[in-house]
Amino acid sequence: MDLIVLYITTGISVLMGIYVFSGIKKTYDRKGTYTNKLLTLWYTMWAFHHVPLMLASYYGVWSIPIDKTFAMAGGLILFLAGVILLPMGMIEFRTLSRSTGQDISKLITTGIYRWSRNPQFVGWFLMLLGISLAGRSGFAFALTVVFIIVIYLYTILLAEPYLESLYGEEYRLFKKRTARWIGIPKENK
Numbered sequence: 029m030d031l032i033v034l035y036i037t038t039g040i041s042v043l044m045g046i047y048v049f050s051g052i053k054k055t056y057d058r059k060g061t062y063t064n065k066l067l068t069l070w071y072t073m074w075a076f077h078h079v080p081l082m083l084a085s086y087y088g089v090w091s092i093p094i095d096k097t098f099a100m101a102g103g104l105i106l107f108l109a110g111v112i113l114l115p116m117g118m119i120e121f122r123t124l125s126r127s128t129g130q131d132i133s134k135l136i137t138t139g140i141y142r143w144s145r146n147p148q149f150v151g152w153f154l155m156l157l158g159i160s161l162a163g164r165s166g167f168a169f170a171l172t173v174v175f176i177i178v179i180y181l182y183t184i185l186l187a188e189p190y191l192e193s194l195y196g197e198e199y200r201l202f203k204k205r206t207a208r209w210i211g212i213p214k215e216n217k
Contacts, residue, residue: 034080034167035091041076049182056190064127076122081156081171085163092164103162106154114151116140135195137202144210145202149179183208 051066084090120139121127138148156175160168192199205214
């Protein structure tokens with residue numbers, strides 16, 4: 029596997045990320061919704077991140093000495109947990125436009141959103157972590173860590189303030205009773 033391809037696609041992801049997240053910030057500042065162009069760039073950016081992650085796992089780039097059976101079993105379990113969790117978040121939105129942030133008419137707090145404010149991101153992370161573990165790839169783990177950091181910063185710096193500005197007290201109550209990532213719902217007081 030030619031590492032230069034992995035480095036180039038990762039670099040493209042970083043450059044696209046700078047552009048995409050500045051576009052998201054501008055959208056949030058004006059309390060708007062994502063345009064089709066911004067969503068397309070968002071998905072393309074993640075493709076340039078995830079494809080090298082998957083290739084690095086497949087080829088074992090920066091191999092980590094973990095028992096192969098453990099890595100495969102653990103990776104599969106994590107991946108399947110993510111495959112279950114991610115769509116649970118999407119399904120609760122009921123429509124694709126709501127799931128992709130183009131319909132902001134209602135704050136979703138039911139179903140899996142009682143347990144997590146960000147189940148789609150948690151599911152996505154578990155899938156990437158599972159792929160990285162199964163491939164025993166240090167490069168894939170590094171890209172997974174980058175994903176976690178980017179999503180954490182996006183959630184804290186951009187998404188949560190935006191949602192609070194849109195939904196006000198309803199969102200503040202949601203934050204009090206529901207874990208950012210995953211947890212047992214708290215009772216409102």
